[in-house]
Amino acid sequence: MVAFHASALDGVARNPALPTPLLLRLLAFEGDGDRPPRDALQRAGLPESAVVVILAHPNPGTRIDFAMSARAEPAQRARLADDPSPKVRAALAYGPEVHDPRTKVAPLPDAVCVRLLDDPAPSVRTALLDSPHLAPSFVASMATHHSAAARREAVRAWEVLPLGERSALLADPDPEVRRAAALWECRRDARVTAELLRDPKSAAEALRRGFLLRADAERYVAERMHLNSLAENPSLPADLVERLAVDPDEAVRLAISLRPELDETRRMEIDFTVGDLDRGDAVQWVRDGLADPEVLRRAAASAHPLLRRAAARSPHLPPDLLSLLAHVEDPVVENLLGIHHPDAPEKVLMRVYARLGGTFSAWMAETHPRFPRESLAARYADHPDGNYRRLAVRDPAATPELIERLSHDPVVWTRQAAAGDPRLPLHRLREALRVPELASSAGANPALPEDEMAAVLDRTGVPASRPSGTDLLAPQSEGRVPPASGYLPPL
Secondary structure, three states, X not given: OOHHHHHHHHHHHOOOOOOHXXXXXXXXXXXXXXXXXXXXXXXXXXXXXXXHHHHOOOOHHHHHXXXXXXXXXXXXXXXXXXXXXXXXXXXXXXXXXXXOOOXXXXXXXXXXXXXXXXXXXXXXHHHHHHOOOOOHHHHHHHHHOOOHHHHHHHHHHHHHOOHHHHHHHHOOXXXXXXXXXXXXXXXXXXXXXXHHHOOOOOHHHHHHHOOOOHHHHHHHHHHOOOHHHHHHOOOOOHXXXXXXXXXXXXXXXXXXXXXXXXXXXXXXXXXXXXXXXXXXXXXXXXXXXXXXXXXXXXXXXXXXXXXXXXXXXXXOOOHHHHHHHHOOOOHHHHXXXXXXXXXXXXXXXXXXXXXXXXXXHHHXXXXXXXXXXXXXXXXXXXXXXXXXXXXXXXXXXXXXXXXXXXXXXXXXXXXHHHHOOOOOOHHHHHHHOOOOOOHHHHHOOOOOOXXXXXXXXHHOOOOXXXXXXXXXXXXXXXXXXXXXXXXXXXX
């Protein structure tokens, strides 16, 4: 297959104007071991006719791509729970791989997770327990499961588990389950903490979170063991906090400076250093309080850079704190606001874009709903930097003539942005379909006529109809989806 034909096909697969008949034709593709482009399988709002074709596709890779779609409804993906391929079921169990923090994935129904947790294939059970998309209700339900691995994961729901289930987990026959449960219970029980401190596998974490006896705290300070963990402990006596505030280890002093009980005067008296790229991810009391107005106010208003950066991760910042952080001269704060806050100011997003063009943070800023559009053509169409000329395409006032000019820009990213814009004149759009570096963007252009989309499918060898005698919906052959058995959620 000619490379630019394949690129054009990838573009058509994600084209929002792709009509259903062409989508179905594309989804049925299985020539020479190929499978439909992933963008066709992971489109939002797939019609039922398309879902049926995907579920019955003979190539397991096709069903895997759909199982991992962040845009598909959970009930649609859940219909793969009976798939004959354990690789497909494992993909379903783990769920979508999401790299954009703004993308939220709805969990599979609990009833489907129950089935996957008892799947005969170990890879499926492991994938489910590793999934970041499990519903809290399902996590809690695993506390009484026959699998030790499942019970170990259930301790993540510790705070909502009934007292009897907590007690059972603390006395579990599996030592890993007991240890995981104890690391939650130790936060309120000094006896449990003391027991964990005798286990090298759990000592550091118990020192970080457990309710400490003074004698244990003094011993670890005197022996200079796990001081970084100890410095974070909420129950550390005040005099030991003061002793560690002048510790020769810089990392210990930094950990002490982040303690929530310190007032600002004392906090800023501590000699600490913050790395230019440190985002404050480890400030646990702020991470735990990203929806707590009081926690956010203390952190955002602090002079400590790591506390401000930790607060900037919250999408719940009220307008006054958002404004406060937007005026902090800290690139890391700006990056985090652009990634996490739905109302990040335009000026912050533009500063991130200007400073970090071509990086993940710049992409997150540019794709933010509040990234500016108005007047970009007048400001940037003739900018010496092609990365800025590309912004002119975003302007709703940009003319077709300007879009066509930018489709010939020396910088490929600018040409690609123009090739995907529906204002591009049709003659140039047709040309772009046959230019290797523009074919994908042109194929995704919603102004591309239906006959041109069909021609792309023709050129790439996607058959117009199924070969005679082949029934896509027949589940009899190897790799096809069998008739449903047990629970299958409705569409």
